[in-house]
Amino acid sequence: MNKPLIKITVQSEDFSLADEYQLLAATPGCGAVLTFSGLVRDDGETALQALELEHYPGMTEQALTGIALLAIERFKVKAVTLIHRIGTLTPQQQIVLVGVASSHRSEAFSACEFIMDYLKTKAPLWKKQHLVTGSDWIAAKSTDAERAKRWDLT
Amino acid sequence: MIKILFFAALRERLQCRELELVIAQSCQVRDVLNQLQQQSEKWQQTFSEQQLLCARNQQICNLDTIVQPGDELAFFPPVTGG
Numbered sequence: 001m002n003k004p005l006i007k008i009t010v011q012s013e014d015f016s017l018a019d020e021y022q023l024l025a026a027t028p029g030c031g032a033v034l035t036f037s038g039l040v041r042d043d044g045e046t047a048l049q050a051l052e053l054e055h056y057p058g059m060t061e062q063a064l065t066g067i068a069l070l071a072i073e074r075f076k077v078k079a080v081t082l083i084h085r086i087g088t089l090t091p092q093q094q095i096v097l098v099g100v101a102s103s104h105r106s107e108a109f110s111a112c113e114f115i116m117d118y119l120k121t122k123a124p125l126w127k128k129q130h131l132v133t134g135s136d137w138i139a140a141k142s143t144d145a146e147r148a149k150r151w152d153l154t
Numbered sequence: 155m156i157k158i159l160f161f162a163a164l165r166e167r168l169q170c171r172e173l174e175l176v177i178a179q180s181c182q183v184r185d186v187l188n189q190l191q192q193q194s195e196k197w198q199q200t201f202s203e204q205q206l207l208c209a210r211n212q213q214i215c216n217l218d219t220i221v222q223p224g225d226e227l228a229f230f231p232p233v234t235g236g
Contacts, residue, residue: 038236053235054161055235059209059212059213084236095236096235096236116236119236120236124161125234126161126162126163126230126235127235137231139232139234140232140233140234
């Protein structure tokens with residue numbers, strides 16, 4: 001069996017979904033490629049101007065690598081790509097990419113969800129929203145914690 | 155001496171990104187926290203009001219974790235990435 005491939009990046013620049021897909025699709029023996037991209041959402045009610053993402057350099061990369069390794073071990077996927085953007089982003093811009101290559105679709109779907117749930121509760125990243133009316137730090141959601149619990153993460 | 159980092163809302167509230175602190179040979183995170191809180195009323199209040207997480211050498215830890223000179227500690231609010 002080929003060694004699992006892991007790509008972890010924390011960057012301010014945008015990423016290309018097509019390029020990342022191509023890299024994953026080149027994984028030897030893979031029969032399924034799944035990508036998820038998260039965007040800056042403006043639900044219209046808050047008039048979001050921008051989202052600022054802060055992180056803990058070094059620890060973020062370690063945490064993301066840890067989750068990729070866990071996903072590989074747990075779901076036997078062949079490759080994981082995880083890209084998280086930092087800095088100032090505007091509505092509809094891409095924030096995060098999770099990509100998984102595996103033999104079959106079911107483990108790719110599970111691994112992708114697992115990675116997102118873990119990332120949202122464990123990776124040291126914080127969002128500050130800039131609205132027309134002022135700025136504030138977004139509070140952690142209990143629903144995210146509930147979703148992460150499904151995977152028996154402590 | 156240890157290095158202590160603060161992030162996000164906590165960093166803004168304390169108006170401090172990073173500081174260095176002299177600690178006893180080895181102590182617990184809770185002792186470091188007590189020492190920080192003694193700095194001023196603002197620090198006292200900030201740490202008691204907010205739900206916080208801590209990390210030792212870039213690994214999530216808890217108040218019982220042992221800290222040694224040369225370590226890097228960090229305090230921050232619950233994370234909101236993704």
